[in-house]
Amino acid sequence: MRIFVTGASGWIGSAVVPELIDAGHQVVGLARSDASAAALTAAGAEVVRGTVDDLDVLRDAAAASDGVIHLAFKHDIAFSGDFQGAAEADRRAVDALGTALVGTDRPFVIASGVAGLAPGRVSTEQDTATANGSPITIRAATAQAVLDLARQGVRSSVVRLSATCHGDGDNGFMATLVATARAKGVSGYVGDGANRWPAVHRLDAAHLFRLAVEKAPAGSVLH
Template identity: 80%
Template sequence: MRIFVTGASGWIGSAAVPELIDAGHQVVGLARSEAAAAAIAAAGGEVVRGSVDDLDVLRDAAAASDGVIHLAFKHDIAFTGDFQGAAEADRRAVDAFADALAGTDRPFVLASGVVGMAPGRVATERDMPGDDGSPASLRGVTAGAVLGLASRGVRSSVVRISPTAHGDGDQGFMAALVGVARAKGFSGYVGDGAQRWPAVHRLDAARLFRLAAEKAPAGSVLHAVADEGVAIRDVAEVIGRHLDVPVRSVAPEDAAAHFGFLGPLLSLDSPASNALTRALVGWEPTHPGLLEDMDKGHYFTA
């Protein structure tokens, strides 16, 4: 297939592009900068210049492809306070893809998140996010709209990614936790640290996106989850050991002040299952789990 990939130079996308090419697919990647274009080309993909705000570019690229994997999201503005703006831009992009793909039976794979799906119990692919009208719920509403495209002749699927897609070079939540521990002089966890945190290696996540494009049934939800739930205290202990700093609890009421934007997330108990995903598309994670990967040491290099 000729597959159009947004976010093709990002953390997951840069793993998904070679995964797709090695499986015999052609990749066309969206690039909003010269650096992104060079990275996509170096990986063997074709380049379309533009951003998720260029809706005509998205429609044209989707119409010229055999399928779409939509990984891009405006994390830069989401993490600086405008999550609603990022989610609204994402919905506009999804609507543009829907216009191009309706009635074609081509695959459309959307990246979404699994954290907070069913706090306090193990979330499954059958769980659906609620809509409370908050900015945080907008992304779940968009995911629901993508699943609904099955009724419009699109082989749509949603891949919910673990909050940590780890690996050498990760600059996400685990790297942020290491940074907090360095700055504060100890490795912290919230309360008793029993909160469970789903995780997946980025290479395993990339393979799941390929499988979704190849064979996920219309209207299906998949979980890019390898570790169902790693206790946050266990993560803190790995960090403490590698940085040679104490490991201690942070009171829940102090979590936001200590961890910043991570505080509310680390306070959630949010495990998730991958059982239905494995049965549906034959995905089997093969790369190291989160704690083993962190113990390799790459999160702790200066």
């Protein structure tokens, strides 16, 4: 398959690209900088220059593909205080990609998350985020819009990533906990252990994205 990947040089994308290529797929990656383009070329992918704001570029690349994996998100503005702006830009990008795939029965896989699901119990694929108008529920609405494309001839699916995607080179708290355990033989947690945080290794996440684009039935939610 010829698969268009947005966010292809990012933390998850840089694991998804070799996962796809090793499985025999042809990858076309969206790159917004020279450094990203060079990384994708080195990984064996083709490059389309642009950003998630270039809606015509997204539509054309999706139309020329056999499937799409959408991983890009404006983390830079999201983490600097404008999560809503990032979520709204993501919705516009998703709508552009989805429009190009309507009626094709081609796969369209997006990254979402488990944030906003009911706390205090195990969340399942049947759970949805509570609609409270927060930026998190804007992303949940975007995910639902992708699932709804299943009724318009798109083999759409949503991968809900754990709150932490860790791996080699990660500077987050999962890496800190693992490093502590390796150095000391044990690692701590806060309180009585009831505060639990889901995590997934980025290579396992990449494997799931490949399986989704290859096999997931239309309208699937995958944790």
